[in-house]
Every structure is written in structure tokens, then in C-alpha cells.
Amino acid sequence: MSPLTRTRRVAPPAGDPAGAGRRRRRIRHMTTVDRVVVAVLLGIPLLLSLAFIWIPALTTVLLSFTRWNGVGGLHAKACDPALPSILNNGCVNGVQNYHQAATNYPQFWPAVQHNFIWLGVFVAIATPLGMLFAVLLDRNIRGSRMYQSALFLPVMLSLALIGIIWEFVYSQDYGLINTVIGRDGGSDAIDWLGDPDLNLWAVLLEATWRQAGYVMILYLAGLKAVDPTLREAALIDGANGRQTFWRVIFPVMRPINIVIMVITVIESLRAFDLVYITNKGINGLELLSVLVTSNIVGETQRVGFGSALGVVLLLISLVPISVFLHQTFRREEKQ
Amino acid sequence: MSVVDRPDSVVGSPTRRTLLRGVGGAGLTVAAGGLLAACGDSEPESGKSSGPVAGSTVTFGSNYSDPATRTAFAALTDSAAGATKTKIKINTVDHNSFQQNITSYLQGTPDDLFTWFAGYRMQYFAAQGLAEPIDDVWEKIGGNFNDVAKKLSTGLDGRKYLVPLYNYPWVVFYSRSLFKKNGYTVPTTWDAYMALCKKMKSDGLIPIAFGDKDGWPALGTFDILNMRLNGYDYHVKLLKHEVPWTDQGVYSVFQHWAEMMPYVQSGANGRVWQDAAKALESRKAGMMFQGTNQVAAQFVSDKADLDDLDFFPFPAINPKWGQDFMDAPTDGFMLSKKAKNSSGAKAVLEYIGTGEAEAEYLKTDQWDVGLAQGVNVPTYNAIQKKSAAEIGKCKAVAQFMDRDADPAMATAMISVIQKFIDDPATSGIAALQKSAENQARAIYT
Numbered sequence: 027m028s029p030l031t032r033t034r035r036v037a038p039p040a041g042d043p044a045g046a047g048r049r050r051r052r053i054r055h056m057t058t059v060d061r062v063v064v065a066v067l068l069g070i071p072l073l074l075s076l077a078f079i080w081i082p083a084l085t086t087v088l089l090s091f092t093r094w095n096g097v098g099g100l101h102a103k104a105c106d107p108a109l110p111s112i113l114n115n116g117c118v119n120g121v122q123n124y125h126q127a128a129t130n131y132p133q134f135w136p137a138v139q140h141n142f143i144w145l146g147v148f149v150a151i152a153t154p155l156g157m158l159f160a161v162l163l164d165r166n167i168r169g170s171r172m173y174q175s176a177l178f179l180p181v182m183l184s185l186a187l188i189g190i191i192w193e194f195v196y197s198q199d200y201g202l203i204n205t206v207i208g209r210d211g212g213s214d215a216i217d218w219l220g221d222p223d224l225n226l227w228a229v230l231l232e233a234t235w236r237q238a239g240y241v242m243i244l245y246l247a248g249l250k251a252v253d254p255t256l257r258e259a260a261l262i263d264g265a266n267g268r269q270t271f272w273r274v275i276f277p278v279m280r281p282i283n284i285v286i287m288v289i290t291v292i293e294s295l296r297a298f299d300l301v302y303i304t305n306k307g308i309n310g311l312e313l314l315s316v317l318v319t320s321n322i323v324g325e326t327q328r329v330g331f332g333s334a335l336g337v338v339l340l341l342i343s344l345v346p347i348s349v350f351l352h353q354t355f356r357r358e359e360k361q
Numbered sequence: 362m363s364v365v366d367r368p369d370s371v372v373g374s375p376t377r378r379t380l381l382r383g384v385g386g387a388g389l390t391v392a393a394g395g396l397l398a399a400c401g402d403s404e405p406e407s408g409k410s411s412g413p414v415a416g417s418t419v420t421f422g423s424n425y426s427d428p429a430t431r432t433a434f435a436a437l438t439d440s441a442a443g444a445t446k447t448k449i450k451i452n453t454v455d456h457n458s459f460q461q462n463i464t465s466y467l468q469g470t471p472d473d474l475f476t477w478f479a480g481y482r483m484q485y486f487a488a489q490g491l492a493e494p495i496d497d498v499w500e501k502i503g504g505n506f507n508d509v510a511k512k513l514s515t516g517l518d519g520r521k522y523l524v525p526l527y528n529y530p531w532v533v534f535y536s537r538s539l540f541k542k543n544g545y546t547v548p549t550t551w552d553a554y555m556a557l558c559k560k561m562k563s564d565g566l567i568p569i570a571f572g573d574k575d576g577w578p579a580l581g582t583f584d585i586l587n588m589r590l591n592g593y594d595y596h597v598k599l600l601k602h603e604v605p606w607t608d609q610g611v612y613s614v615f616q617h618w619a620e621m622m623p624y625v626q627s628g629a630n631g632r633v634w635q636d637a638a639k640a641l642e643s644r645k646a647g648m649m650f651q652g653t654n655q656v657a658a659q660f661v662s663d664k665a666d667l668d669d670l671d672f673f674p675f676p677a678i679n680p681k682w683g684q685d686f687m688d689a690p691t692d693g694f695m696l697s698k699k700a701k702n703s704s705g706a707k708a709v710l711e712y713i714g715t716g717e718a719e720a721e722y723l724k725t726d727q728w729d730v731g732l733a734q735g736v737n738v739p740t741y742n743a744i745q746k747k748s749a750a751e752i753g754k755c756k757a758v759a760q761f762m763d764r765d766a767d768p769a770m771a772t773a774m775i776s777v778i779q780k781f782i783d784d785p786a787t788s789g790i791a792a793l794q795k796s797a798e799n800q801a802r803a804i805y806t
Contacts, residue, residue, distance in 0.1 A: 096464040097468065097489040130796070130802075130803060131800070196631075215627075215628060225631070305575070305576070308576055308776055308779065309630050320772065321769075324769075325768050326485065328769055
């Protein structure tokens with residue numbers, strides 16, 4: 027038996043000097059090899075997360091206070107508004123990027139609004155829809171496997187492909203909807219993807235089509251894992267279907283619910299592919315992720331400005347993340 | 362790690378610091394730049410070499426990624442390799458990725474030569490110190506080009522940076538048979554153009570086919586209206602922000618556009634230009650204003666009746682300018698600042714700047730036209746012959762808004778113009794102009 031287990035079994039009384047001695051001995055038992063292994067196992071992930079997450083994130087924050095077109099170096103001089111932009115490259119711009127984004131970048135506020143609409147639709151429509159599908163399929167209705175595959179199919183397609191598939195449904199000249207309602211080609215055709223009042227909702231329908239399947243499969247897995255004796259007990263206690271679900275099954279699935287909540291928030295904040303495929307995220311389909319990309323990736327990069335938009339997206343993402351972490355840690359403390 | 366660097370650090374010598382800066386800048390873009398930069402194999406030493414040309418290898422970064430242009434480009438480089446006795450290694454990258462990564466590509470380990478565009482877009486990269494001037498090449502090929510082509514190849518510092526290959530005009534396409542059947546005549550003035558549109562509409566046609574889902578096609582309409590109304594110099598000044606966007610000249614551009622809008626295919630913001638071209642092919646639409654590189658190329662790939670396709674230059678509006686100007690975007694080649702084999706690359710450029718080389722390229726390309734004077738291309742079709750003639754008549758050619766302006770400004774104008782297309786009321790023009798001006802101030806200063 028190793029000294030480690032022995033320590034655990036025979037808990038030393040408080041203030042016992044022997045206990046402290048044992049603990050010291052336990053550390054001494056970590057050989058050099060152990061220490062190297064621990065250092066490597068902790069060090070590699072630490073370095074990776076520094077190199078690929080923390081340093082880029084902090085650099086983005088720093089860059090958001092500069093003007094830089096991606097060529098040459100940065101310097102500590104303040105930008106001079108009297109100079110042409112090409113001579114002002116790499117200068118410190120203060121909060122000007124944020125100010126510009128909020129005041130005279132027409133795409134900014136629509137993008138923020140669309141990100142929130144996206145989140146709202148996922149929370150209020152896609153997730154409940156996925157849950158409903160899962161609950162219905164869990165009842166083992168006839169052909170449930172077929173429905174399951176049909177609903178899950180969109181999840182297996184890449185979002186880029188989904189954008190292309192729905193193009194055939196929405197196109198005003200040869201699209202399915204306009205053809206069915208007899209409005210294809212003419213001037214009375216409905217411009218589903220071009221009209222800025224319609225296109226966000228049209229794209230959200232595509233996104234929901236996929237997201238509901240995603241939520242369904244996660245939820246279905248959760249439902250299958252619920253102990254059937256709970257249902258039986260609820261049945262014996264005289265609970266009806268609704269009561270059984272909301273009072274017994276739903277609370278038991280708390281871990282799955284949290285996973286789904288996190289996925290919903292992440293999926294809606296990282297929304298990008300569908301709008302980019304549809305029209306590069308312009309004219310009614312602006313999203314913060316698209317604005318970041320269109321400013322940073324490109325021939326003439328506005329790296330500072332794009333970084334400022336990235337920081338805004340980061341701040342928005344921090345809200346649900348901190349709420350989630352706060353909730354999780356509070357629960358752990360209680361237990 | 363410090364992001365703030367001394368201003369004296371130079372682009373030419375990538376150090377660990379510049380590399381780290383690259384990582385920082387790419388923080389949110391998932392290091393997209395690495396894609397191209399990784400193609401090279403080692404650091405360039407001095408950027409200049411004076412070794413023998415024959416037998417040396419010249420690397421060529423190419424965005425000619427479509428099958429047809431790729432074949433034409435291969436024919437061009439094969440004959441260039443034969444003429445200069447060099448080996449040419451082509452590194453083809455999808456043209457969108459090429460354009461998006463150009464900045465990091467040119468700062469990393471670029472190929473000796475790379476494909477690029479004339480106009481402000483070329484001047485911008487030359488001014489950043491990413492391209493090598495090629496005045497010595499132009500001393501030899503200068504006689505092959507006219508003044509327009511020379512101007513298009515000159516940077517802001519007055520030195521030459523580009524060897525042009527071909528260009529293509531932006532004109533009004535129409536179907537010959539449809540015009541004949543309905544007795545339409547080619548309009549040369551704005552009034553005749555509007556009258557023709559009205560006639561077509563009453564005949565049940567879509568007068569002007571239009572698709573602007575990608576955002577950029579409408580920029581061409583802005584360009585031509587501005588050049589017809591205010592002239593070439595005004596247009597270029599506006600795009601360099603030497604004239605404010607709130608100017609009356611811009612107002613009259615949108616005003617004329619608003620007059621045209623009732624005849625333009627509706628729902629343009631939701632239609633790609635290829636679908637608009639299909640309306641022209643099927644003779645549902647009477648006319649379409651776009652580049653031959655797009656419309657004629659679409660007819661070729663759809664195997665539509667190319668012989669029935671004809672075009673005319675956009676009608677005159679202001680008699681002062683007549684039909685003197687048009688958009689004719691020019692593509693060509695530049696020498697990287699960090700080229701490893703610059704003497705070999707210059708020899709290749711000298712060859713490409715000849716009519717013979719252009720003719721070799723245009724054997725496979727059915728929609729562009731060569732720029733060299735007196736270039737003899739026996740394979741030209743009717744569209745190409747007419748393109749060359751019409752470009753030749755122009756007093757100046759613009760390069761298209763995203764090549765004549767800072768691309769960030771062109772992007773801003775895409776959304777301004779799409780808003781206009783959604784609601785082309787003259788009452789909204791002033792607000793759009795103000796938005797454009799505010800964004801121009803942020804971009805150009």
C-alpha cells in the first residue's frame with residue numbers, strides 16, 4: 027500500500043505535527059520524473075492556451091487602439107488627422123476606432139442588433155423546437171427512426187452547403203417558393219434574400235432548420251439516459267404526461283439543459299457562414315463576426331478598426347459566459 | 362510581447378518580432394495569411410540578384426484560378442519560358458484567397474512575380490514598399506504601349522510598377538436579334554436611352570437586367586454615370602477623396618440613377634449578376650450594363666448564342682464629355698520587393714510586355730483584349746474586336762471603383778448603393794451622401 031492511500035485512510039487529527047510531516051513526505055515522494063511529467067502536462071496546455079488564445083486576445087485589444095493596415099510596424103506615435111492615411115499607418119488612435127464604429131459606421135448597430143435577434147430566435151424558437159422533436163421521438167412513435175434521421179440530416183451538412191441548398195428555395199427567379207406561389211421572374215417576385223426587411227428572417231429559418239436538429243439529438247440522448255424507474259414512479263403517483271415531463275424528467279436533465287444553453291449561445295454568437303454564403307453579410311444580414319472579417323481579412327486591412335469590432339464581440343460573448351460560469355461555480359459551492 | 366514597435370523597423374527584414382506581430386494581427390482571423398506565406402521555402406536574402414537569366418527559375422504567384430484563364434496563363438508562361446530560357450514555376454491560388462491574403466503574402470516569402478490589377482490598387486501596394494519598380498523593363502517595352510497604358514502602370518511616385526496584359530470594357534450589352542425584331546436602335550444620348558427603356562417596358566421586356574447580390578456590380582453603374590456627368594478627372598478625384606462625397610456632382614449621379622431605376626430589373630440586391638445575364642440570354646431583358654469579362658464569359662460558359670450578343674458604350678449625358686470615358690479594368694503583373702530572382706523575373710516581364718505574348722494569352726481567352734499597340738490576335742471574336750476599338754476611342758479609362766479607390770471605401774459604397782437600390786427616392790440621396798462622406802473621412806485620414 028502506498029503512503030498516499032494510507033494518509034487518506036488515517037486522517038490525522040487537526041494540529042498534529044505528524045500530519046504535516048506526512049504531507050511533506052508525500053511531496054518528497056514525487057520523484058524528478060514525476061515533476062517533469064507534471065510540468066510537461068501542465069506546461070504544454072498552458073503554453074498552447076497562452077499562444078493561441080490569451081496572447082492573440084490581448085493583442086487584439088491592444089490593436090483596437092491603433093490604426094494599422096497590416097503592412098510594416100506599429101509605433102507609439104499618436105495619429106495625425108492632417109496626414110493622409112498611408113502616412114498614418116501603425117499609429118496610436120486611442121478610442122477613435124470605437125467612436126467611429128458607434129457613430130459613423132452604418133453597419134455597426136444593425137450588426138449588434140442582428141446578433142441579438144439571432145440569439146433570441148435560437149433561444150425562443152430553435153431550442154424549444156428541438157426539445158419538442160426530441161420529446162415526440164422519445165415516445166417511440168411509428169417510424170421514429172426515420173423522423174430522427176430526417177431531422178438530424180441538416181446537422182450533418184456544413185453551413186456553407188445549407189446556404190447553397192436554401193438558395194434554391196429562396197431565389198426570386200427560379201426559387202421553389204416563388205415558383206409555387208407563381209411569382210417567379212416577374213417584378214412581383216418576392217426578393218427573399220435581397221430585401222433587407224426579409225432576408226434576416228429567411229436566413230434565420232435556414233439556421234433554425236439546422237439548429238433544431240442539433241438540439242434534438244442532444245436532448246434525445248439526455249432523454250434516453252433518464253432512469254425509466256422515475257417515470258414509473260411518477261405514473262404510480264398519478265402524474266399525467268405533462269407533469270411527469272416538467273416536474274420529473276426536465277429537472278433530472280439539468281446537465282443536458284446547461285449544455286444546450288451553452289451551445290445555443292455559442293452557435294448564435296459565432297453565426298457567420300450562412301450570411302457569408304448568402305451575400306457576404308451585407309444589406310440586412312450584417313453580423314459582428316462578418317464585420318470583423320471584412321475589415322481584417324482583405325487587401326487593404328483596417329486591422330485596428332476590425333480589432334475594435336472584435337473586442338465588442340468579445341465583450342458581448344463575455345456576458346453569457348460569465349453568467350454560465352457564475353451559475354456553475356455557485357452550484358458547486360453549494361454541494 | 363510588445364506590439365508597439367519602433368517606426369524605423371523595416372518591412373524587408375522579417376525578424377522574430379515581425380513574425381510575432383503577424384500572429385497578433387491575425388489573432389481573430391485565424392492566421393489566414395499563413396496560407397499563402399507558407400508557399401515559399403526560405404527567406405530571401407537581399408531581394409536582388411544579378412545572376413544569369415538563362416536556366417534560372419522564376420516563381421510566379423498567380424490568381425488565374427478559373428480553368429479557362431489558368432490554361433491561357435499556362436500558355437503565356439510556357440512561351441515566356443521558351444523566349445527567356447528560364448524555368449517558370451507557377452503557384453496558383455484561388456483568386457479570392459489571393460486577393461484577401463495579398464498583404465501577408467507580399468510581406469512573407471512571395472513569388473518573384475505576381476498577378477495584380479492596375480490603378481490605385483497597384484499604387485497602394487507600390488506605396489507600401491511591397492513592389493519593386495520596373496522602370497528598366499519599361500525602357501524596353503515602353504514603345505509597345507500607348508499613354509493610357511503607361512499611366513495605368515505608373516505608381517504615385519512616378520515610377521513604373523506593372524506590366525499590363527489585358528483589359529475589358531464595361532458597356533451596355535444587348536441581343537442583336539431582339540433589337541432587330543422590335544426595331545430598336547442603339548441609343549447614344551440619355552434621352553434616347555430613357556425612351557428606349559420606356560419602349561421596352563411597354564413591350565413587356567425588362568429594359569435593364571441587373572443583379573447586385575455580390576454588391577460590386579452596381580459600382581460600375583456609379584462609375585459610368587459619374588464619368589458621363591462629371592468627367593474622368595472628377596471621378597478619379599472623388600475616388601481619392603479629393604472631392605467630398607457630399608458634392609453636388611454625386612447628387613446628380615444618384616438623381617440620374619433614380620430616373621433609371623423604374624426600368625431596372627427589380628430585386629437586384631437578391632440576384633447574382635449571372636442570373637441577370639441569363640435574363641439577357643433568354644431575351645427576357647433588353648439590355649445589361651456590365652463588363653465583357655463577365656457577360657460575354659457567361660455566354661461562353663452557358664453555351665449561349667455569343668454571335669447574337671452585341672454592345673454599345675453607355676450613352677452620353679453631358680455633351681461636354683460625350684462618350685469619352687469608360688471603365689476598362691486592366692490586369693497585369695508586378696515584381697515583388699522580395700523577389701529572389703529579379704533579373705530573371707524582369708526578363709519574363711519584358712517578354713510579357715510584347716504584343717506577341719499577349720496574342721499567345723488571348724488565344725484561349727475569348728472576352729478580354731490585349732493592350733499592346735498593334736497587337737495582332739487572329740483569334741479575336743466580334744466582341745473582342747469591338748472591345749478593342751471602343752477602348753481605343755476613349756480619352757481615358759477608369760479601372761472600376763474598387764481599383765480606383767481605397768477598397769475599404771469601395772466596400773462602404775457597396776452598402777450605400779444597395780441602400781439606394783432598396784429605396785431609390787431622391788429624398789434619401791443627401792443622407793446617403795453624408796454617410797459616404799463620414800466613412801470616407803474615417804478611411805482616408
